[in-house]
Amino acid sequence: MKRVAFQDVIRVVLASFACKLALLLAAGIPSVQAQEPAATVQDPNLAHPTKVVTVAGKGYTLAGLVTHLEGVKTFKHGIALFPGFPGIMKLREENGQAAFEMRGNFLVRSRRNWLDEETLVVTVDAPSDHWSNFHQLFRETPRYGADVAALLGEVARQYPVEEWTFVGTSEGSVSAFHAARMNPQLARRMILTASVFPPTGNGPSLSSVSWDKRRSPLLWVHHESDPCRYTLYRDARRFAERSGSPLLTVRGGGPWRGDSCDAFTAHGFVGIERKTVLAMRSWVKTGVVPPDVAP
DSSP states (O other), X not given: OHHHHXXXXXXXXXXXXXXXXXHHHHTTOOOTGGGSOOTTSOOGGGGSOEEEEEEEOSSOEEEEEEEOOTTOOOEEEEEEEEOOTTOOOOOEEEXXXXXXXXXXXXXXXXXXXXXXXXXXXXXXXXXXXXXXXXXXXXXXXXXHXXXXXXXXXXXXXXXXXXXXXXXXETTHHHHHHHHHHHOTTTEEEEEEESOOOSOBTTBOTTTTOOGGGOOSOEEEEEETTOOOTTSOHHHHHHHHHHHTOOEEEEOOOOOOOSOTTSTTSGGGTTTOHHHHHHHHHHHHHXXXXXXXXXX
16 A cells, blocks of 8 residues: 555656646746757858867867958957856867857857957867866966967967957856966956856856956946846946956846846846947947946
8 A cells, every 4th residue: 555655646746747847838938958049040140250260288179269350351459258157169160160059158149249340259168178077276277378378379370469358258257367367468458247256066256366466457247137146246346346447337138038147138138239249349449438338
């Protein structure tokens, strides 16, 4: 009797779970995987010249995805983009074309908005030997700083670039900060967007950063309604004050979907990407903090 009762309980639990799952699917609630557009969906960024640039280390490679306007050969501004978690694009060439993941990330999907006659972007992947786990503590190491410098040096060899700005979003802010800290001769300035502040399961985030060790001017960019518990707007205000750097506030946008820390919520500046990028580009070119961004 006890055995039959136990089986009955299991059947009830499974039936309840199946029912709840069906309701979620019927409501159209996307999964985390659904945030990533399928490879078959046309990427508007690929309407511009795009190339994978790769440098080799000892037993690994580091690649960057270069995007620029057609016909432009030399550039005053190079924008190095560091995507958010997990930061692993698995960037490579397949049949002569760029293949990569993380297409939905804010910096990856909006990269074309940086482009003009004097600006190119390079989206920086994780080193290939860290494709399984790109831990934040590795991003603090001299090797990572040297890797980024080698990649940008190769990009500048192929596409002459006068100066660089490092831009990170979410956990990519950790990458951008440490890469800039270790390469002050390269990073003329730094922009940290939707940044992670308290420690996460992948490292200390920006909680233990010594701001007096940076040499680059810094601009914080944050959505006032960012719902992610690791990237709250009140923390952005506090860190901007602590670092003695300006904060550019973003408002509006949408419609939003997905979990709070996903790329298609206010955390990823959905619906207001272009205005946000143009405001950042204005700061890069003028050094003047633009007005807050709103629809």
